Amino acid sequence: MQKEASSKSSAIIALIMGTLAMVGCFMAxxxxxxxxxxxxxTLGLSMSxxxxxxxxxxxxxxxxxxxxxxxxDRYGGKKVYIALMIFVLIPLFLVPRVHSFGMLLFxxxxxxxxxxxxxxxxSYVSVxxxxxxxxxxxxxxxxxxxxxxxxxxxxxxxxxxxNFSMVYNVLIGLLLVLIVLFIVLCKEMPVDKTKTLKGxxxxxxxxxxxxxxxxxxxxxxxxxSFSNLTPTLLDSLFQxxxxxxxxxAAAFGALCTFVRPVGGMLSDHLRPMQxxxxxxxxxxxxxxxxxxxxxxxxxxxxxxxxIGVVAxxxxxxxxxxxxxxxxxxxxxxxxxxxxxxxxxxxxxxxxLGSLKQMTGSYTWGFxxxxxxxxxxxxxxxxxxxxxGSHIVQ
Numbered sequence: 001m002q003k004e005a006s007s008k009s010s011a012i013i014a015l016i017m018g019t020l021a022m023v024g025c026f027m028a029x030x031x032x033x034x035x036x037x038x039x040x041x042t043l044g045l046s047m048s049x050x051x052x053x054x055x056x057x058x059x060x061x062x063x064x065x066x067x068x069x070x071x072x073d074r075y076g077g078k079k080v081y082i083a084l085m086i087f088v089l090i091p092l093f094l095v096p097r098v099h100s101f102g103m104l105l106f107x108x109x110x111x112x113x114x115x116x117x118x119x120x121x122x123s124y125v126s127v128x129x130x131x132x133x134x135x136x137x138x139x140x141x142x143x144x145x146x147x148x149x150x151x152x153x154x155x156x157x158x159x160x161x162x163n164f165s166m167v168y169n170v171l172i173g174l175l176l177v178l179i180v181l182f183i184v185l186c187k188e189m190p191v192d193k194t195k196t197l198k199g200x201x202x203x204x205x206x207x208x209x210x211x212x213x214x215x216x217x218x219x220x221x222x223x224x225s226f227s228n229l230t231p232t233l234l235d236s237l238f239q240x241x242x243x244x245x246x247x248x249a250a251a252f253g254a255l256c257t258f259v260r261p262v263g264g265m266l267s268d269h270l271r272p273m274q275x276x277x278x279x280x281x282x283x284x285x286x287x288x289x290x291x292x293x294x295x296x297x298x299x300x301x302x303x304x305x306x307i308g309v310v311a312x313x314x315x316x317x318x319x320x321x322x323x324x325x326x327x328x329x330x331x332x333x334x335x336x337x338x339x340x341x342x343x344x345x346x347x348x349x350x351x352l353g354s355l356k357q358m359t360g361s362y363t364w365g366f367x368x369x370x371x372x373x374x375x376x377x378x379x380x381x382x383x384x385x386x387x388g389s390h391i392v393q
Contacts, residue, residue: 010187011128015137017178017186018125021081022144024178025117027151028088028171029057030253031095032108033228034152034246035159035167037235042164043101047236051353053101054228055346056108061115062342069119076188077124081117085175085182088114092172096165117144118338127189139261139316148227149253156231156242203336211383212318213340215276218283218376219314221344222307222369223256229349230304233362238297252304256312263316272320273384277377279314283307284373291366 032039033054040050072080091110098104125141158167203209230249234240240248266275286307293299318337352365 013185014128015125018121019141019144021178022117022121023147024174025114026147029114030148030151034155034231036232048353048357051349055349057112058346060109060112062339064116065119065339068116069123072120072123076191078186078188081120085179092168095168139264145257149250152246152249156246212337216318216337216341217344219311220341222311224345225348227253252308255308259312260316263313264320267317267320272317276317279310280373280377282310284370287366287370291363
């Protein structure tokens, strides 16, 4: 009985600390977005340089999710989480101390490692709970994504009250506290040393993995892109000050995060493929609406809120589809899909910045988002709805 209580206590602590560590890492991962206007003014950046800077942390944070997740499974999530947070302290220390765009891009790339916290957190938290409870538990752990919203809400205020350097001092202090708490409170998870990178990457041979990755590149990519781009869009289109723009970015990130478990719960009772179809249609409709309302702040932010809700639901629905299409490989598929989804947040800011610089408008970026949603809908309908040939029985 005492051993069972101890195990339950370890599981709860793992869930709490795994989620909090993800919050801290996601705050670091998205720290450039709410401060982009200040950075642009200080370094004299063009719009395409500004959006490239916002996208750069997403690149490494996405690519490295697969190997970092495998390291966590093999050597233990506690060790990997602590090592990851210690590493992230380095770029956080360097950001206020570099004074050229090239060096800042390099530091932004290093800062991207904080985005791999999703893979470590899911790996560390999941092993403490039985399969019948993992859906709810992983939904709770995924709320660590709210770090994007907290970053957007708090960092501009810190910069306004103190200065740019204080922002990164606060983030360093936060991670140091989390590192100490992890060392003191958390136990190491059971590990399976037979897991290899080659074995996990075998899921890449399955077409279903790529279909789900395509859908997640849209929904999670949209979450990452707009979490980072919202302050820039509101500043560029409506000359909104950084604090107010940060509030809207926080609202977007919070909505996407908190409705994610709702998408998962709906998928427990309704067929996820049918639900995802309406998500894709909704993204296409709201992307068109936003492209048509670039001169009206009220309709534009309404579209922003609605597309955030729909994308958040889609993020929850897609991971409920994994057991339907890839029985027995849920963990590996989840890691692969998560990595590709993160990459979905890398390219749109660069593309949108380039289109704005070439055409003088963001309109074409929203049209392309709508086209991408239509392509995803067509693939979903052809492969999973019309015949259902890719569904595992």
